[in-house]
Amino acid sequence: MADPDVQARELAYHEKLYSGFAQSHFARPAVRALRCHMVARILHLTGAGPESRVLSLGCGIGDTELLLAPYVGEIVGVDLSPAAIRQARADAGKFGVQNVRFEQGSDVEGRFDVVMAIFFLHHLPDNELAELPGKLRDRLTPGGVFYSLDPSRRRLSGAVGRLLIPWMMKRYQTPDERELEPESTCRLFEDRGYQARVEMYDFGSSPLAGLFPGWSWGYGFARLFDDWLLRFGALRKRGSNFEIVARVKNG
Numbered sequence: 001m002a003d004p005d006v007q008a009r010e011l012a013y014h015e016k017l018y019s020g021f022a023q024s025h026f027a028r029p030a031v032r033a034l035r036c037h038m039v040a041r042i043l044h045l046t047g048a049g050p051e052s053r054v055l056s057l058g059c060g061i062g063d064t065e066l067l068l069a070p071y072v073g074e075i076v077g078v079d080l081s082p083a084a085i086r087q088a089r090a091d092a093g094k095f096g097v098q099n100v101r102f103e104q105g106s107d108v109e110g111r112f113d114v115v116m117a118i119f120f121l122h123h124l125p126d127n128e129l130a131e132l133p134g135k136l137r138d139r140l141t142p143g144g145v146f147y148s149l150d151p152s153r154r155r156l157s158g159a160v161g162r163l164l165i166p167w168m169m170k171r172y173q174t175p176d177e178r179e180l181e182p183e184s185t186c187r188l189f190e191d192r193g194y195q196a197r198v199e200m201y202d203f204g205s206s207p208l209a210g211l212f213p214g215w216s217w218g219y220g221f222a223r224l225f226d227d228w229l230l231r232f233g234a235l236r237k238r239g240s241n242f243e244i245v246a247r248v249k250n251g
C-alpha cells in the first residue's frame with residue numbers, strides 16, 4: 001500500500017525541483033555525459049534492443065529515457081510529478097522522439113521486456129520496496145529484466161559528503177529517501193523468484209558530475225578512474241551507486 005504522506009512529501013519536493021533547477025542542471029555537459037554512460041550500461045546489462053518494450057519507473061523529466069529511445073522499440077515513463085511529466089513530454093516533442101510516452105503515476109498497464117528504475121527504489125518506503133518485485137512480475141514479459149540504480153548505504157562518497165558538505169547533501173535529498181543496502185535489496189527480488197545480482201556502478205564519477213556539472217572532461221577522467229578502482233573488491237564495497245539486474249525465472 002502506498003503511503004499518502006510519503007507521496008505528498010515526494011511530490012512537493014519534486015515539483016519544486018522540476019520547476020527549473022533540474023532542467024538546467026541535467027542539461028549541463030557532465031550530467032549529460034553521465035546519462036549517456038548510464039544508457040550504454042542499461043543496454044549492456046539488460047540486453048535491450050530495437051524490439052524491446054521498456055518501462056521506466058520514476059522517470060523524472062525523462063532525460064535518460066529520451067537518450068535511450070533510439071536504441072529500443074518503445075519506452076513508457078511514469079512519475080508521480082506532473083511537472084516532470086510535462087517537461088518529459090515537451091522534450092520528446094522538441095526532439096521529435098516518437099517511441100516514448102510519459103504518464104503521471106506509479107504504474108501502467110501492459111507487459112515490458114525491461115523495467116528500469118533510475119534513482120527510484122530508494123524513494124520508496126520499506127513496505128512498498130518489499131512489495132515491488134512481486135508487483136513487477138505482472139509487468140515483465142517471460143524472461144524480462146529489471147534494472148535499478150540507487151545509492152549504496154556503504155558508499156564512501158556519502159560519508160565524505162556528510163562530513164564536508166552536509167547542507168548540500170540535505171538540499172538534494174527528500175525527507176523520506178535513504179541509501180539502500182545492496183545485498184538485502186537484491187534479496188527482495190530473489191525471494192520473489194528472480195535470478196538477481198548486484199553490480200557496482202561507480203565510485204566518484206557520478207557525485208563529481210553532480211558537484212561540477214560543467215566539467216565534462218573531469219567526469220570523463222573520473223569515469224575511467226572508477227572503472228579501474230572498481231576492479232578491487234574492497235573498494236567496490238564502498239562504491240557510490242549499486243545496480244540490481246534481476247531476471248524473471250520460469251516466466
Ligand SMILES: C[S@@+](CC[C@H](N)C(=O)[O-])C[C@H]1O[C@@H](n2cnc3c(N)ncnc32)[C@H](O)[C@@H]1O
Pocket residue numbers: 007010011014057058059060061064078079080081084105106117118119120123124
Ligand atoms: C531521484 S528522482 C529520479 C528521477 C529520474 N529517474 C532521474 O534519474 O533523474 C526520483 C523520482 O521518483 C519519483 N517518485 C517518487 N515516488 C514515486 C512513486 N511512488 N511513484 C512514481 N514516481 C515516484 C519522483 O517524482 C522523482 O521524479
